[in-house]
Amino acid sequence: MRNRLNQETELTNLRAESGLQRKVMRSSNWDRRRFLTVLGVSTVAPAWPRITLAQAGRPILRPVPATGEMLPTIGMGTWITFNVGSASAARAPLVPVRNRFFETGGALIDSSPMYGTSEAVIGELLTRTNSRQRLFSATKVWTYGQAAGERQLEASRRLWGVPRLDLIQIHNMLHWEAHLETLNAWKAQGKVRYIGITTSHGRRHGDLEKALMRAPFDFVQFTYSLADREAEQRLLPLAAERKIAVVINRPFDGGDLFASVKGRPLPAWTREFDCENWAQFFLKFITSHPAVCCAIPATSQAAHMAENMGALYGRLPDAKLRSRMVQQFA
Ligand SMILES: NC(=O)c1ccc[n+]([C@@H]2O[C@H](COP(=O)([O-])OP(=O)(O)OC[C@H]3O[C@@H](n4cnc5c(N)ncnc54)[C@H](OP(=O)(O)O)[C@@H]3O)[C@@H](O)[C@H]2O)c1
Numbered sequence: 275m276r277n278r279l280n281q282e283t284e285l286t287n288l289r290a291e292s293g294l295q296r297k298v299m300r301s302s303n304w305d306r307r308r309f310l311t312v313l314g315v316s317t318v319a320p321a322w323p324r325i326t327l328a329q330a331g332r333p334i335l336r337p338v339p340a341t342g343e344m345l346p347t348i349g350m351g352t353w354i355t356f357n358v359g360s361a362s363a364a365r366a367p368l369v370p371v372r373n374r375f376f377e378t379g380g381a382l383i384d385s386s387p388m389y390g391t392s393e394a395v396i397g398e399l400l401t402r403t404n405s406r407q408r409l410f411s412a413t414k415v416w417t418y419g420q421a422a423g424e425r426q427l428e429a430s431r432r433l434w435g436v437p438r439l440d441l442i443q444i445h446n447m448l449h450w451e452a453h454l455e456t457l458n459a460w461k462a463q464g465k466v467r468y469i470g471i472t473t474s475h476g477r478r479h480g481d482l483e484k485a486l487m488r489a490p491f492d493f494v495q496f497t498y499s500l501a502d503r504e505a506e507q508r509l510l511p512l513a514a515e516r517k518i519a520v521v522i523n524r525p526f527d528g529g530d531l532f533a534s535v536k537g538r539p540l541p542a543w544t545r546e547f548d549c550e551n552w553a554q555f556f557l558k559f560i561t562s563h564p565a566v567c568c569a570i571p572a573t574s575q576a577a578h579m580a581e582n583m584g585a586l587y588g589r590l591p592d593a594k595l596r597s598r599m600v601q602q603f604a
Pocket of ligand 1: 354355384446522524532570571577
């Protein structure tokens with residue numbers, strides 16, 4: 275009964291998220307891009323932000339505890355940003371976003387069947403790059419019913435155009451026990467390398483904890499940012515204790531963190547951890563948490579990608595600087 279209630283709550287949440295996605299796609303960013311594309315104006319950044327001294331060093335990597343494989347601490351989300359439909363004019367502005375991601379050391383791309391055309395867009399972008407060997411493919415299963423889940427997983431594999439997905443996560447815990455059975459079988463057959471489970475927006479942390487205690491997940495994904503530090507209480511320590519790799523979604527609170535610092539200069543003390551802009555401030559706060567494997571910011575703009583990937587380089591804040599970062603947002 276409780277399970278059923280959870281699933282119904284989940285479906286309500288999912289409908290709300292899908293509604294939000296449509297709303298955001300109608301908002302200024304997407305409309306601006308489409309408007310300029312229709313006019314034939316390139317929305318590609320005219321010049322790349324310079325590669326800085328910090329970026330010239332080695333990328334920061336973290337191990338996946340299950341295998342010791344090293345992953346870059348900044349990946350890429352695709353929820354709204356890659357759900358652009360099938361028209362090549364709408365997809366073209368994402369080519370420089372992809373290029374910048376791989377050129378600066380990116381590997382993990384996160385998607386889901388819930389994200390409209392995102393998986394198809396990723397698949398197409400991957401056919402047109404020779405950087406695809408860097409890819410760490412992370413998608414999700416998001417449906418009710420084991421058979422429907424299997425069909426969805428096969429569809430994702432086709433859309434991504436990869437022989438084997440690196441990570442499949444059970445999206446928002448929907449019908450997770452059933453999908454876990456399939457995913458364990460897929461893992462045994464070598465069709466997926468890692469299994470994970472997700473939530474976001476601070477939802478159902480208690481249920482997620484129980485799932486992590488019950489089943490041996492390789493990865494867990496949830497929200498953590500300067501706008502929402504709830505995960506510090508239980509989820510992050512639990513993941514560390516159970517040796518589960520943590521992927522952080524909504525690192526910019528969906529973009530709202532930028533609005534909260536609009537017009538505010540970056541404090542001088544942020545140079546102590548090689549921080550050059552607010553994007554790196556928000557991301558380095560997350561990736562400096564010892565339990566975090568990587569954060570997956572989403573962007574539709576190559577210039578923003580360059581800023582975000584800058585957080586993959588240089589020093590990270592220590593515990594003292596992290597407290598100062600929190601105070602900045604108190
Ligand atoms: N339950 C789940 O499993 C779940 C739930 C939510 C999200 N996720 C995953 O997590 C990913 C990230 O979350 P999110 O997409 O909700 O939000 P987010 O990454 O916190 O924020 C994305 C927003 O930030 C803006 N942005 C990015 N870089 C910027 C920069 N350097 N300067 C200024 N603005 C910048 C983007 O606009 P521009 O396009 O203009 O750059 C976009 O509007 C998703 O895409 C998805 O893959 C998973």
